[in-house]
Amino acid sequence: MNELSEVSDIDFPILGKPAKELRALGNARHLSLSDPEWAAIQAHFKGLKREPSLAEIETIAQTWSEHCKHKTFTSPIRYTEGKKTRTIKNLFAETIVAATEAVKKPWCLSLFKDNAGVVAFGKKWALAFKVETHNHPSALEPYGGAATGVGGVVRDILGVGLGAKPILNTDTFCFGRPDYKGALPEGAHHPTRTLRGVVAGVRDYGNRMGIPTAGGGIWFDDEYRLNPLVFCGTVGIMPQWAVKKEVKPGDLIVAVGGRTGRDGLHGATFSSANLGADAPSSAVQIGHAIQEKRVLDALLAARDKKLYGSVTDCGAGGFSSAVGELGADCGARVRLEQAPLKVSDLDSWEIWLSESQERMVLAVPPKCLKALENVFAAEGCELAVLGEFTKTGRLEVMHHERTIVDLDMKFLHKGLPRVEREATWTNSHAAKPAGGTTKKAGDALREMVGHLNVCSREWVIRQYDHEVQGGTIVKPLQGVRHDGPGDACVIWPHAATGDMEDFSCFAVGHGLNPDYGRIDPYYMALAAVDEALRNLTCVGADPARAALLDNFCWASPEDPRQLGALVRAAEGCAAAAKGFNVPFISGKDSMFNQSKDEKGKELPIPGTLLISAMAPVPDGRKAVTMDFKGPGNALYLIGRTNDELGGSLYHRILGRTGGEVPKVNPASAIDGFKALHAAMTRGHVLSAHDLSEGGLALCAAEMGFTGEFGCLLDLDEVPRDPRIYSNETLLFSESPSRILVEVKPENESAFLRQFGKSAKSAMVRRMGQTTANPILKVTGLEGSTCLEEPLKELKEAWQTALPKVLG
């Protein structure tokens, strides 16, 4: 292709233009291309001796966007820590991928390359898990943004391998506090409105699709007020034969699902840009869950008939990225006039780039087309042949006989110039705890149970259909009155497997605590992995079979301190994977989560890492919940308590800063988790709950008021750092890897046997017992009662906090 005139549509002349002019052209179209990227594009087309078309520029911009290429994680970084500087060639490869390769698990079936990570689930089945973020759209339009976030991650699961059936949704949010009273910039929604809208969006999309939403969490901090975070996760199940996918030249490019409209243009490039008041309205959509349910039903029916060789979803970038991705290794020729449209007045580039929801692209052998058409027609789901995959190594797009894109796949996917960024990290050596006012233990605990980051999420959870598909055998709300805070849900996927005799289940847990990250993101990452594994272990999942997902949400990586913190968090992830001997199977990052506040000052979010973990529960009938089951049972504390109140809820309540952030020792932590799991599979554990925000006191209170039994604890029996002399430290320290366990007296020796030689290193000790009287009573180090609180009142404060601010 040498003739300039052959590629047309609206031309987009760039040859010979100075950088400044290109930047202006790009900004006007929300392209988010950097100067070096413009230079690379210019050089490429100079070599071709022609101008690019608008559609080509749009295709390149979206393929090279942060959203699609994860430039921050894959480009070189000059990292300075203290006086040492080193170069990281590819942060992702050197941390998360390297650690996963080091732990090497044969049950990992697909890592990092497909739309989701896939692990084996028994001999026949596989589980796919993906967590995405939809932050910017949810900031602009909470309901639609969150709903399409769910829709998008569900399509990732439909588009992994040959397609998996979604069986669980998880949703984790970070918002400004709903009682925020300060000013907001023009156009920003109040955190309460964002919360209500996001919950409604997740609810309506998930419930309509018939996927149980049964995991996740909410974190409140006013620094999220302009940039809320919405993490949408989906687990899917598929037969192991469907994990592999392959596009063959000659396969037809078939688009299925919704029609293409003007909606969602520039979603990919926009999500990488700084959120401003001038956001294009087309970047936001509402979503059509029933359309996606049609696609789901038809796609899985076609999969089981083996009617296609590969599939992917239309996400950011629409057809351009779906076709570009599927055809990356061979080539593709597209005729856009075949695409069914919502409105007739779309420009060629708009059809090509539109991000209309609920669409998927398949690679279909021509002989299967007829049968495929029948399957989709039976479900009332539209289908169109857009072209075919080729052997040319080129991406060719025609619209009514005119070529609008003719790009070399290699340039498109590998031509992105890598620019080195600066990163710095200064270790702020744990400052001594300072400031704030001391409070009595009882007062502090009462305040903690009603704290927004701790209190009951029932208001949210009940709005989700967490029991559809009939497999939620450990529910998010637990205990006598079905309202206590479960550590994780356990899913029995019989609706998908069709086998009600097989009680193989799985659980999903999460870890997130940006307050630790404010002190040190490295330990935040370790703590998040630890928390996710603790949660899994508490409900009976096998911690040795856990698979991890990372989701980083960060402010601008162009700020060296932000990027330094990100490096530190990524290295924490790697250390956790190696230390716990668990792999990462998938992940995602979202950058530039910062906006100008009402005074025009940039407000970045705190560096945030969500760890999601999934593990099998070998026999769901052995699962455990967190509520006390009866009086007179022994209480064992697993794990050692240190003076680690840095970033703790206790410090937040007191208004105190500094202190040691919790530091995980993965090797001894996993020993404790494994021993507990072994005890559970033998039926020796009545209840188990992990110690997280609020430490021992809050954990015991929750187990008590959920089970409606009290307990008597003796702090002198707590396995601990012998240098601790403060009751408050033992009550509220957030040292990781700790779990409180209820055991029947007759099972105590059998329970302890599971800890064997490691009993000492795992630090397990009987430190109390349950009582009939629903009171939390704690004996302090000096031998007298240091805390005595009626559980009923604590529960009321815990339950009413969120409804009080939400109405």
Place this chain on the structure above:
Amino acid sequence: MSVKIQAANVHLIEVKLRSEFNDAEGSAALALLREQGLTNLKGVRIGRLYEVSGALSANQAHQAGKDLLCDAVTQEFRLVPAAPAPMNGMNFWRVEVWLKPTVSDAVGATVAEAIAEGGLPRPASARCGMLYLLDGRAVKAQVEKAVAKSLANPLIHRVVVTEAHP
């Protein structure tokens, strides 16, 4: 019921919950509007609006309202005439919230499909909007501002506020 055609082949069908039924959605909307400073509001009732355009006659639109859009027990419907209704001071407000034309309307798509399935001509398009009938004293600018901060998002919605009948 007098049926007038609003414009050539564009019918606006209004469906409301009958007054004898508790309007939980209306109560929720009332709470949101009060939060935004419309403290004089006494009540909000909710309805749905369907703008159906295409080859349907007024009678056919009426039939679609009766068979499909309106519940036989709980709701009532009418075709909204093009002529403006007489006003009644500032004590009652009619708020329509529509998705902007650039935003896809899932409900509208279902309605168009279901109308065709019911044996009527397939509409060229159907759009669905929310109707809020506000009972209580307020000024228009106040209502518009409160709605933009609670029931509608100016980024994707078009809001029409008019004075109305009780």
Place this chain on the structure above:
Amino acid sequence: MKKPKVLILRAAGVNCELETANAFKHVGGDPELVHITELRSGKKKLMDYAILSIPGGFSYGDDVGAGKVLANQVRHTLTDLRQFVRLGRPVIGICNGFQVLVKSGILPHSNACDQSASFTVNDSGKFETRWTHLRINTQSSCLFFKGLPEMIELPVAHGEGKLVLKSPRHLEDLKKTKSIALQYVTEDGKLMGYPHNPNGSIFNIAGLTNPEGNVLGLMPHPERFMSLHHHPNWTRQTYRKAPVGLEMFKNAVDYAR
């Protein structure tokens, strides 16, 4: 033993079909997922089946009103449904399926086939998932409840589940014809308001049957209580009775044999 054929009705947005099919399969039925388009085209025929089940979900997104569009399709397509009912074959509509049965005029029973009941948004204004205590009307002859204890537990999950009637007169009719199959109650069997009555339904009605007892519509989900391990308190071991859903589906399959 003969396995009765069960038609599990599908349509866009129906989403509890797999667990409902599993439930019937588990108790010895032969379930088949049938899309409404297959019935419309005549490829499948209702009368070839022994049992009809309309599962839960959001048929057509519940756009326009819960179950409304599917109810219209049932009216127009399943023209032999009334005969199916008259022949005494079991019909169960769960959640969205119940809404479809009511809006298509199958329940509550009437000779004129007109709709005399409906559903509005829950009084709480929200979609809610929760386990409820329920009392079976021992006066009614609903075949699904044969042999079950009077007091049972099942989960509900809906946003538009408040049953309302055209007029107070209809409530008297329902009582007289023993059409009230199931009511939301407290743990000790009293009729109380929210959250025991999760949606504000009139007279706490959770399920309706026809006078003959072969048609059941209910908001709670029996297919979500097929195993002891579905009960929210199974880890407390305070619930040791047979799972209610299992018994209900078994009754229907046994009856159809």
